[in-house]
Amino acid sequence: MRSKAVVLLIVAAALLIQRPVFAHHSSAAFDSGKKVILKGTVTEWVYSNPHCMLILEVKGPDGQMVQWTTETQPPASIFPIGYRRDSFKAGDQVTITVEPFKDGRPYGRIVGAVLADGKILGPATSPPSNAGAPPQP
Amino acid sequence: MRICVVILGLCLAALRPPIDAHAQNSSSGGWMIPDWNKPPITDANRKPAPRRSLAGTWGPAEGAGAGTQASGVQLKPNNGKPENQLPYTPYGVELYRSHKALEGVDAVLPTQDNDPRNRCELLGVPRYNHYNIRLTQIFQDEYKIVILYQYDNRWRLIWTDGRELPKLVEGGVQIGSDLREQRFFGYSVGSWVDDYTLEVQTVGTMPEDRVWLDSTGRPISDRVRVTETFRRVDYDTLVWSETLEDPKVYSKPWETMRLPMRLHDPRTDVMEYYCSPVEQDNYNKRFGNAASGKEAR
Numbered sequence: 533m534r535s536k537a538v539v540l541l542i543v544a545a546a547l548l549i550q551r552p553v554f555a556h557h558s559s560a561a562f563d564s565g566k567k568v569i570l571k572g573t574v575t576e577w578v579y580s581n582p583h584c585m586l587i588l589e590v591k592g593p594d595g596q597m598v599q600w601t602t603e604t605q606p607p608a609s610i611f612p613i614g615y616r617r618d619s620f621k622a623g624d625q626v627t628i629t630v631e632p633f634k635d636g637r638p639y640g641r642i643v644g645a646v647l648a649d650g651k652i653l654g655p656a657t658s659p660p661s662n663a664g665a666p667p668q669p
Numbered sequence: 670m671r672i673c674v675v676i677l678g679l680c681l682a683a684l685r686p687p688i689d690a691h692a693q694n695s696s697s698g699g700w701m702i703p704d705w706n707k708p709p710i711t712d713a714n715r716k717p718a719p720r721r722s723l724a725g726t727w728g729p730a731e732g733a734g735a736g737t738q739a740s741g742v743q744l745k746p747n748n749g750k751p752e753n754q755l756p757y758t759p760y761g762v763e764l765y766r767s768h769k770a771l772e773g774v775d776a777v778l779p780t781q782d783n784d785p786r787n788r789c790e791l792l793g794v795p796r797y798n799h800y801n802i803r804l805t806q807i808f809q810d811e812y813k814i815v816i817l818y819q820y821d822n823r824w825r826l827i828w829t830d831g832r833e834l835p836k837l838v839e840g841g842v843q844i845g846s847d848l849r850e851q852r853f854f855g856y857s858v859g860s861w862v863d864d865y866t867l868e869v870q871t872v873g874t875m876p877e878d879r880v881w882l883d884s885t886g887r888p889i890s891d892r893v894r895v896t897e898t899f900r901r902v903d904y905d906t907l908v909w910s911e912t913l914e915d916p917k918v919y920s921k922p923w924e925t926m927r928l929p930m931r932l933h934d935p936r937t938d939v940m941e942y943y944c945s946p947v948e949q950d951n952y953n954k955r956f957g958n959a960a961s962g963k964e965a966r
Contacts, residue, residue: 556949557771557778561961578952580945581948582944582952587955601955601956603956606942608803608819608940608942609942611702633960
């Protein structure tokens with residue numbers, strides 16, 4: 533069972549392609565390409581500019597609760613892909629995937645989410661792309 | 670098993686296409702959500718461009734992210750590659766080195782940055798053309814064209830009534846016998862090159878200690894003449910180009926952008942995307958400072 537989970541985790545990491553971000557900080561702090569899955573309880577969802585923030589309590593490997601602070605792009609960027617003002621509510625049990633800080637502190641940016649109602653949302657780190665080929669001038 | 674299901678769900682999240690805007694819009698009570706998943710324009714669905722009209726709600730044809738230009742102006746990303754080196758004058762190099770940006774090949778940590786954007790300063794022309802171009806609304810009448818930028822709800826005027834471009838002079842522009850002030854959006858006049866191409870000239874912008882060209886710290890001075898062309902290729906497509914002539918900072922003119930824009934439904938609800946010192950301060954305290962290493966460990 534464990535090996536199956538590891539394989540799926542590798543597949544997930546391969547699928548979650550790194551996309552360009554635009555942040556009010558450099559990307560140096562992030563462990564680009566690394567993905568961490570967090571299952572926890574939402575304490576706050578801040579729907580604001582220049583970035584939204586999701587704060588959640590996650591039980592660590594030692595059984596201690598850890599507060600994670602995670603970010604997304606601003607509302608105007610993530611609204612079209614389904615992130616709403618009420619997507620997360622305090623007390624919600626959610627699972628999110630983040631690209632974490634390199635130094636191990638509990639911070640990251642959201643690259644995928646499973647909401648309390650089971651709804652699945654994609655990367656919140658970049659504006660939506662057009663799946664179709666662009667018109668050529 | 671449960672962890673497998675969660676992982677599988679996240680895989681699907683990564684693979685799923687953007688939410689169908691039509692499905693969302695059918696229940697949005699007329700407040701249409703931007704549709705970034707339009708089918709491409711082909712010979713089968715191409716419609717002719719209207720004559721001398723740029724009016725509409727436009728978004729980058731390759732998706733919202735195509736106008737972000739986080740790595741520098743669209744045609745010359747600041748990535749250190751030889752083909753993207755700019756023709757700086759010695760003063761231009763000096764200016765560039767004095768700018769501490771959060772993006773680009775010479776990016777610094779936020780503790781060291783001095784980008785006016787991070788103080789919610791106006792970006793000015795031409796930087797508004799290189800900062801998160803998203804849904805851009807254009808209105809026009811017989812005298813002028815107005816561009817509404819989504820970022821920070823900013824707007825600018827382009828006069829198309831035949832008036833002359835003001836003369837660029839030290840500290841501002843000369844109009845008749847009047848010395849007029851420098852402006853963040855400068856003074857713009859446009860003329861139709863043909864029925865489908867508007868050429869716009871802008872002068873009289875803010876000096877180099879107030880504005881940058883892009884988010885990687887490239888400079889621009891108040892001696893710049895910005896030339897933009899808006900070419901209506903077909904009904905649904907507009908190509909927005911820009912060339913800079915700034916002898917104070919660059920030794921020769923160069924092209925920054927040639928961005929295809931796609932027409933969106935005119936009823937599309939354009940969300941606010943703004944710089945708020947209050948919200949930015951809250952963000953920095955809770956996340957930005959930690960990302961910068963500014964927070965006490």
